Amino acid sequence: MRTQVVIIGSGPSGLLLGQLLTNAGIDNIILERASKDYVLNRIRAGVLEEGMADMLDEAGVGARMREIGLPHDGFEIAFDERCHRLDLHELTGKRVIIYGQTEVTQDLMDKREATGGVTIYEAANVEPHDFDGDKPYVTYEKDGVTHRIDCDFIAGCDGYHGVSRRSVPEKAIATYERIYPFGWLGIIADVEPVSHELIYANHPRGFALCSMRSMTRIRYYVQVALDEKIEDWSDDRFWDEIRRRLPREQAERMKTAPSIEKSIAPLRSFVAEPLRFGRLFLAGDAGHIVPPTGAKGLNLAASDVRYLFDGLREYYAEGSSAGIDNYSQKALQRVWKAERFSWWMTQTLHRLPEEGAFGQKIQHAELDYLFESVAARTALAENYVGLPY
Incomplete structure (x- = not known):
């Protein structure tokens, strides 16, 4: 079997790259x-930057997102028993769209x-070969039979634990x-959100986030220690805890419902360099x-796909490797x-055990400054809505 590009992984990045390539022939x-x-x-995830939303339109899959997605012009940060609104659209002229990753997929x-x-689903033992030369190929097993696909390029879109990065020589x-020394305990429930926009909360008991997938389905989180066990968190305990971390007005109007999903996710920042190894791209x-x-x-993931697709399209349409060389x-x-911004948001909004009382004072000074300074709010807003590609 032969193709031009083998994509390993059918999450949103792999599917989006595949559709853009298909549309380009x-x-x-x-x-x-x-x-x-x-x-x-x-x-x-469920918060889409305008750049990603535009790429979904370009791929021909944006109609349902535009119909049922929730455009958000801003969000709130809660601290000192008050909610402070950050107006993204006023500060940048842009907005974000709430539309779940499951829906995108x-x-x-x-x-x-x-x-x-x-x-090809349930492809076992996928392995990229010879991507440091001119004739890469990928092998996989399906129904007990080993198959080979020869190709020009391999796109590794298979996640942190996937085979693509593991196949690169360590040196x-x-x-x-x-x-990070904490995780997020998150639940999904079918209930009206406490606010029509997201609320990020900095509280002495720890961070909280009130997010949503729709106006009838919420996705809420609270910061917990890494050694917490999910079975120790009943729905009642979760609802009590998140209400404690919100200002009184928001806590009193919060509606509750049985959870339909509950999990604890650790937090990490990770970058691999480079993202290209011959004819393999991460x-x-x-x-x-x-x-x-x-x-x-x-x-x-969408911005990676933007750069990689543009480079591959240029290669096949014009015979130029400039785009893939610069990918x-x-x-x-x-x-x-984006790593810097996510680190800053995490540092500013969570309780950091190693920082102690001094760190908490710094957080409050940072948040006070944020809502006293248009320049500081603009910098946050520019990063939140997405830097240009």
């Missing part, structure tokens, strides 16, 4: 180790099937990582992870800016 095959249902059941899967794109890659979580505080993970540098410039 560039043949591609997606290999996915899990089942289709498993991929669709992964519940992740479903739209991209439906479009791929409608346009004849090939995705060829540098990694940078920070593990995109999305395969190359970098951000803490979710700044809502950058899914959006960074890693361009992508990493944006990645590190």
Whole structure:
């Protein structure tokens, strides 16, 4: 079997890259180790930058997002028993859209099937070969049979634990990582959100976030220690805790409901450099992870796809390798800016055990300054809505 581009991983970055390539007449095959249902059941991010929303339109999958997604012009930061609103649209002329990753994935899967794109699910033991030469190929097993796909390029969109980055020789890659000493306990419930916009809360008991997937489904989080056990958190305990971390007005109007999903996620910052190894490219979580505080993970995957797709399109349309040669540098410039912003949001809004009382005072000074300074609010807003590609 032969194709032009093999994409490893059928998450949003792999599916988006595949659809853009298909629309441009560039043949591609997606290999996915899990089942289709498993991929669709992964519940992740839901805040889309305008740049990513525009890319979904470009891929031909933006109609449902535009119909049922929730445009948000701002969000609130709660501290000192008050909610302070940051007006994204007033400060930048841009907004974000609340639209769950599951919905993005479903739209991209439906479009791929409608346009004849090939995705091979439950592909076991996927392995890229000879990507340091001119004739790369990928092998995988399906139903006990080993298959080979020859190709021009391999796109590793298979996440932090995927095979793509692991296949790179150790001496060829540098990694940078920070593990945070806490996690997010999150629930999903079918209930009206406490606010029509997101609320980020800095509180002496720890960080909290009131987010949503729709006006009838919430996604709320509280900061917890890494040694917390999910079975120790009943729904009642969660609702009591998040109310404690909000100003009284918001806590009193919060509606509750049984959770339909509950999990604890650790937080980390991670970057691998470079993102290109011969004819293998890393995109999305395969190359970098951000803490979710700044809502950058899914959006960074989209910006990687932007640069990689533009480079591949230029290669096939014009015979120029300039775009793919510059892919890693361009992508990493944006990645590190998003890493910085996500780190800043995490540092500013969470209780950091090692920082003590001095660190808490610094956080309050930072937040006071933020809402006294238009320049500070503009800098936050520019990063939150997404830096230009």
